[in-house]
Amino acid sequence: MSDDALDDLIQMVLVEQYEATQAGKLSHWTVYHRPGDWPDGYIARRFEVGGGTGVAVATKSNLAGGDSALSMLRQVFEAAGLVCLTRSPEDHESVVETWM
Template sequence: MSREVLSIWTVYQYPKDYPAQFVARRFESTNPPTATTDFFLADDLNGIREQLPGGLHCLSREAGDDPVIVESWL
């Protein structure tokens, strides 16, 4: 039986590869999670949020997350 893979969008503020922008990167919820080549860039957080697919739920960052992680969307 085939299972649909859940996408997780992680939002970063000023990561090393884009030090002046916000970035949203899509991961797939495999074991372990798999990074995809899908991403969005924006100058601010609202710009990223506007590009994310509709109907997602926001998860706040966890205390142990990398400091550049802002939030994740499922």
């Protein structure tokens, strides 16, 4: 992946995080490996919590790639200033980690 493409992904994550914060919502990205609806590798899906419900709601935002995409996803989230939370034993087996 080119540096420009990587910079574009980082910028997109930063904008999405900022917009969620401005709307009073907490945004997080959960990384999955080969979930049922994405058998081609890794996908990171963005969720928002807000509005007093405490329920995470999926957004339309995602970043995806093949089996080698995990390092790229981590690089994007780290560069955007997010922090990695390791998976919980209760998580679905396809969950790798969550970034907030």
